[in-house]
Amino acid sequence: MTSLGNAVRPLPHYLVQRYHGWHATAFTENRAWYRRLADEGQRPRAMVISCCDSRVHVSSIFGADTGEFFIHRNIANLVPPYAPDGQQHGTSAAVEYAVKELRVAHLLVMGHSQCGGVAGCHAMCSGHAPELEEATSFVGRWMDILRPGYEQIKDLPESEQVPALERVAVQISLQNLMGFPFVAEAVEAGTLTLHGLLHDIGDGQLTMLDGGRFVPV
Amino acid sequence: MTSLGNAVRPLPHYLVQRYHGWHATAFTENRAWYRRLADEGQRPRAMVISCCDSRVHVSSIFGADTGEFFIHRNIANLVPPYAPDGQQHGTSAAVEYAVKELRVAHLLVMGHSQCGGVAGCHAMCSGHAPELEEATSFVGRWMDILRPGYEQIKDLPESEQVPALERVAVQISLQNLMGFPFVAEAVEAGTLTLHGLLHDIGDGQLTMLDGGRFVPV
Amino acid sequence: MTSLGNAVRPLPHYLVQRYHGWHATAFTENRAWYRRLADEGQRPRAMVISCCDSRVHVSSIFGADTGEFFIHRNIANLVPPYAPDGQQHGTSAAVEYAVKELRVAHLLVMGHSQCGGVAGCHAMCSGHAPELEEATSFVGRWMDILRPGYEQIKDLPESEQVPALERVAVQISLQNLMGFPFVAEAVEAGTLTLHGLLHDIGDGQLTMLDGGRFVPV
Amino acid sequence: MTSLGNAVRPLPHYLVQRYHGWHATAFTENRAWYRRLADEGQRPRAMVISCCDSRVHVSSIFGADTGEFFIHRNIANLVPPYAPDGQQHGTSAAVEYAVKELRVAHLLVMGHSQCGGVAGCHAMCSGHAPELEEATSFVGRWMDILRPGYEQIKDLPESEQVPALERVAVQISLQNLMGFPFVAEAVEAGTLTLHGLLHDIGDGQLTMLDGGRFVPV
Numbered sequence: 001m002t003s004l005g006n007a008v009r010p011l012p013h014y015l016v017q018r019y020h021g022w023h024a025t026a027f028t029e030n031r032a033w034y035r036r037l038a039d040e041g042q043r044p045r046a047m048v049i050s051c052c053d054s055r056v057h058v059s060s061i062f063g064a065d066t067g068e069f070f071i072h073r074n075i076a077n078l079v080p081p082y083a084p085d086g087q088q089h090g091t092s093a094a095v096e097y098a099v100k101e102l103r104v105a106h107l108l109v110m111g112h113s114q115c116g117g118v119a120g121c122h123a124m125c126s127g128h129a130p131e132l133e134e135a136t137s138f139v140g141r142w143m144d145i146l147r148p149g150y151e152q153i154k155d156l157p158e159s160e161q162v163p164a165l166e167r168v169a170v171q172i173s174l175q176n177l178m179g180f181p182f183v184a185e186a187v188e189a190g191t192l193t194l195h196g197l198l199h200d201i202g203d204g205q206l207t208m209l210d211g212g213r214f215v216p217v
Numbered sequence: 218m219t220s221l222g223n224a225v226r227p228l229p230h231y232l233v234q235r236y237h238g239w240h241a242t243a244f245t246e247n248r249a250w251y252r253r254l255a256d257e258g259q260r261p262r263a264m265v266i267s268c269c270d271s272r273v274h275v276s277s278i279f280g281a282d283t284g285e286f287f288i289h290r291n292i293a294n295l296v297p298p299y300a301p302d303g304q305q306h307g308t309s310a311a312v313e314y315a316v317k318e319l320r321v322a323h324l325l326v327m328g329h330s331q332c333g334g335v336a337g338c339h340a341m342c343s344g345h346a347p348e349l350e351e352a353t354s355f356v357g358r359w360m361d362i363l364r365p366g367y368e369q370i371k372d373l374p375e376s377e378q379v380p381a382l383e384r385v386a387v388q389i390s391l392q393n394l395m396g397f398p399f400v401a402e403a404v405e406a407g408t409l410t411l412h413g414l415l416h417d418i419g420d421g422q423l424t425m426l427d428g429g430r431f432v433p434v
Numbered sequence: 435m436t437s438l439g440n441a442v443r444p445l446p447h448y449l450v451q452r453y454h455g456w457h458a459t460a461f462t463e464n465r466a467w468y469r470r471l472a473d474e475g476q477r478p479r480a481m482v483i484s485c486c487d488s489r490v491h492v493s494s495i496f497g498a499d500t501g502e503f504f505i506h507r508n509i510a511n512l513v514p515p516y517a518p519d520g521q522q523h524g525t526s527a528a529v530e531y532a533v534k535e536l537r538v539a540h541l542l543v544m545g546h547s548q549c550g551g552v553a554g555c556h557a558m559c560s561g562h563a564p565e566l567e568e569a570t571s572f573v574g575r576w577m578d579i580l581r582p583g584y585e586q587i588k589d590l591p592e593s594e595q596v597p598a599l600e601r602v603a604v605q606i607s608l609q610n611l612m613g614f615p616f617v618a619e620a621v622e623a624g625t626l627t628l629h630g631l632l633h634d635i636g637d638g639q640l641t642m643l644d645g646g647r648f649v650p651v
Numbered sequence: 652m653t654s655l656g657n658a659v660r661p662l663p664h665y666l667v668q669r670y671h672g673w674h675a676t677a678f679t680e681n682r683a684w685y686r687r688l689a690d691e692g693q694r695p696r697a698m699v700i701s702c703c704d705s706r707v708h709v710s711s712i713f714g715a716d717t718g719e720f721f722i723h724r725n726i727a728n729l730v731p732p733y734a735p736d737g738q739q740h741g742t743s744a745a746v747e748y749a750v751k752e753l754r755v756a757h758l759l760v761m762g763h764s765q766c767g768g769v770a771g772c773h774a775m776c777s778g779h780a781p782e783l784e785e786a787t788s789f790v791g792r793w794m795d796i797l798r799p800g801y802e803q804i805k806d807l808p809e810s811e812q813v814p815a816l817e818r819v820a821v822q823i824s825l826q827n828l829m830g831f832p833f834v835a836e837a838v839e840a841g842t843l844t845l846h847g848l849l850h851d852i853g854d855g856q857l858t859m860l861d862g863g864r865f866v867p868v
Contacts, residue, residue, distance in 0.1 A: 004388065004391055004392060004395070004411075004413075004426070004429070007391070007395055007401075007404050007410075007411050008391055008411045008412065008413055008426050008427075009410045009411065009412060010412075010425055010427050010434075011325075011412050011414065011425050011434050012323060012410075012412075015263075015279050016434045018278075018279050018280035018281075019278055019279060019423050019434055020434075021280060022277060022278050022279070022280060023421050023422075023423075025447075026277055026447055027421035029443055029444065029446050029447065029844065030446055030756070031421070031841050031844075032756035032757065032837075032841060032842045032843050032844055033696055033756035033757070034272070034418060034419060034421060035419050035420075035756075035841070035842060036754060036756055036842070037272045037418060037419075038272070038330065038331055038417075038418040038419030038420075039419065040694075041331065041333075042270060042271045042272050042333075043691075043694060044271035045684055045718075047269075052264075052287050052288055052289045052311050052314075052315070053259060053287070054259045054261035054283070054284050054285060054286050054287045054288070055251070055254045055255070055259050055283055055284055056283075057276065057283050059274065059276065059277075060239060060243055060276075060451075061235075061236055061239050062232050062235050062236060062239070063235035063238060063239060063448065063451060063452045063455060063714050064235075064448075065274075065446075065448035066271065066272055066274050066277075067271050067272055067696075068271060069271055070269050070270070070271045071269055071271070071290050072269045072290055072291060073288050073289055073290045074289060074291075074307045074308075074310070074311060075307065075310050075311050075314055078307075080305055080307075084352065084353035084355070085352070086352035086353075086358060087304060087358065088297055088306070088358055088359055088361065088362065089305070089307075089355050089358070089359065090291040090292065090295075090297075090306075090307045090308050090359055091291075091307050092355040093291070093292050093355040093356045093358070093359035093360075094269050094291055094292050095355075096354075096355040096356050097269070097292055097333070097334070097356050098269070101333065101356075103687060105681070105683035105684035105686075105687060106229060106683070106684070108228075113255065114255055114258065116258070116259075116314070116318065117314070135301065135302070135303035136301035136303075137313075138301070138306050138309040138310040138312075138313040139310045139313050139314050139318075141303055141304065141305055141306070141310070142305055142306065142307055142310035143310075144305065145305065171221065174221055174224070174225055175221060178221070178224055184224075186683075187224050190682050190683060190686070191683045191686060191687070192683050193226045193229075193680065193682075193683055194221075194224050194225045194226065195225065195226060195227070195228055195229075196221075196225055197228065200255075201251060201254055201255040202251060202252050202254075202255030202256065203252075203255075204240050204244035204248070204251060205240075206236050206240075208227055208228045209221070209225050210225075210227050212221070217227075217228050217233045217236060217237075226680055227680065229680050229681055229716075230676075230677055230680065231714065231715075231716035234459070234460070234711075234714060235452065235455060235714045237455070237459045238452060238454070238455015238456055238458060238459050238460075238714060239455055241455060241458035241459045241462075242451070242454045242455050242458050243451070243455075245458075438822065438825055438826060438829070438845075438847075438860070438863070441825070441829055441835075441838050441845050442825055442845045442846065442847055442860050442861075443844045443845065443846060444846070444859055444861050444868075445759075445846055445848065445859045445868050446757060446844075446846075449713050450868045452712075452713050452714035452715075453712055453713060453857050453868060454868075455714060456711060456712050456713070456714060457855050457856075457857075460711055461855035465855070468706070468852060468853060468855060469853050469854075471706045471852055471853075472706070472764065472765055472851075472852040472853030472854075473853065475765065475767075476704060476705045476706050476767075478705035480666075481703075486698075486721050486722055486723045486745050486748070486749070487693060487721070488693045488695035488717070488718050488719060488720055488721045488722070489685070489688045489689070489693050489717055489718055491710065491716075491717050493708065493710065493711075494673060494677055494710075494717075495669075495670055495673050496666050496669050496670060496673070497669035497672060497673060498669075500705070500706050500707075500708050501705050501706055502705060503705050504703050504704070504705045505703055505705070505724050506703045506724055506725060507722050507723055507724045508723060508725075508741040508742075508744070508745060509741065509744050509745050509748055512741075514739055514741075518786065518787035518789070519786070520786035520787075520792060521738060521792065522731055522740070522792055522793055522795065522796065523739070523741075523789050523792070523793065524725040524726065524729075524731075524740075524741045524742050524793055525725075525741050526789040527725070527726050527789040527790045527792070527793035527794075528703050528725060528726050529789075530788075530789040530790050531703070531726055531767070531768070531790050532703070535767065535790075540663060542662075547689065548689055548692070550692075550693075550748070550752065551748070569735065569736070569737035570735035570737075571747075572735070572740050572743040572744040572746075572747040573744045573747050573748050573752075575737055575738065575739055575740070575744070576739055576740065576741055576744035577744075578739065579739065605655065608655055608658070608659055609655060612655070612658055618658075621658050627660045627663075628655075628658050628659045628660065629659060629660060629661075629662055629663075630655075630659055631662065634689075635685060635688060635689040636685060636686050636688075636689030636690065637686075637689075638674050638678035638682070638685060639674075640670050640674075642661055642662050643655070643659050644659075644661050646655070651661075651662050651667045651670055651671075
């Protein structure tokens, strides 16, 4: 591991201080529960797929504490199509583990407003971001998952396209989820429900997919 | 979207209630900041790569509020080797976006004790989980990233192997990160620091990689 | 009270947050009614006796809001025989208060499937839980109330015994209730009706005692 | 069971209707989780001891859903002293089951304002309710648990005595809890924390015992 010696640094002090504060307060007051979670393993009720965006806080929005949500976060909260091709699919692995191993009861896909990934996808598909088209662009290739969605929104008025694509990102992820046999089977068996959500960063509103449309919760 | 009609359900009521409580309190008291985050975009200081495990709470451990951390969570907090092959790499996309677009100053890889993904990798590599060896196992193929690490720990006493592999998972991810040209360049230029952390679920302890070893922060 | 100093802790933060959310929403929208309930006292229409089990939600099942149900919850929803012996009988006190002081119109005893208390009683009576037979076992002595019920089900096929005992627990509690003079008098006078219910945790079904048998409501 | 034939009636129709509404909505949307809770058993994080009073809603105050709280409700949220005398102690049985069998991490005792049980105890101890002194009074004998508390508040100004006794009821219950060896051991071992709360029915405020005093949460 010596090759990492110079690149890896001690934790910045401001985070060390906050960690010690957390351990002396929040950890201590929940010590019994955390000990038990360690000894007995997790049993989350739901999986949440949301964006990496620093403005999205899944746990606080739902008043959830340690142990409640199995959380996967990636760029633009996307689920790729089912592809059991022997390649590495981190999102598919997380879904597989949550549904088959942990047997979560709910699977929430939560998109959000002002999503940089979705905006990038829109720029790419509309010809304004050729660098994202390159094979070496990880973000571009990842956003290819949402490319079929561009067709659904490209004829809307300019200003409505990106917000519409944010909604489509949630819907395509849910459709792709239904393409996973073990997801479809669990939904069919009534042991799993899917949910589509969209969170507005600025006004805090949460809407949910209901009958094909996003309505306020 | 009609095909989703029956599979996608409204949000469970207990989460709706909690959301409304959050909106009336935490959101309202931070409304000005959230409005600004929406209008001006995010500007996170750090990226964190951690596990999906419901027992790991990145934000609370570091007292972080909305806007501070760009968070990617996948099974076992793994970063795959750099592979600009035109395929979909969700983790690599998140790293690329954080380093090149958001220009985060710190990149933290945080592992944790009792990790189901690492335990699965150990079972697979030691011949006890043939189902994970199948090409169709998303979890198995994802954990292939950690397979080289098994060689480093397989000669340890039995009871020490999995905990050691949890540490190695952090180290391999950091090494793989250094294989991304834009990461290495940012580290070299002094605009990015890498950090390796391990969180113990049961006793709350946080250790960090320092000089090749994990020491308490 | 200093002796409690170290043992009693502040409320875990996740519950503090949820409470503040509740106060800002549910409480606020019902403020007028709660104010009146505080000033004028409660006037519940029914008393419910159910189990402590975390999977049983009396209020939600019956869409009841604050003020409707006087609720006593104990292990296995049991009512002991009438015994005015000067000893402490928490369940009898609750029944007395509900019937004589609050004059509730209905008294519901609601059992449920997968009841740990009933299963423990079955294990004890069938000789598989000697530790519950000890005088110092509070659970064992409490479940003695249901001991006569074991005689009614012990000759059934093995797999039917515990579910049958869950039904008998409701029936014995109702019979014991009728042994309380003030309950029998209120029933006789037509000012109180008794009801026996059984709730299935897994499929949500609710059955009620009608003519000596449990039938779907 | 025929002796119950005339006393036990079908469920009132308004409750049948609400139940069917619940089953078609709340149950259905959580079917997967409830199925799992039935199959795997409960794993509540906390036990709550609160009053039977119809104006106290434990679950809603804490945004808790099915499976989170093991709830015992009796008159005035009292815990009697530890008395392993082979008699029936319903509250002690519930505490024993929660701590030894379910190993909850938190034990909350939640009192409330305008408590009829506490007011009755005050009337009894101050000589205004001779009927409660009778051996046959279940409520009186139950409230004997709080009798030592009367000594602590009897010299306060008249109007402050009952509210003070409500606080003392929580404290005495917590002290009695610490007299249960398995509770004291779990607290000592750090696997259980105790919490004292007081809920104001009228203004919704929640205070907690902290350093011997009740302070707003």
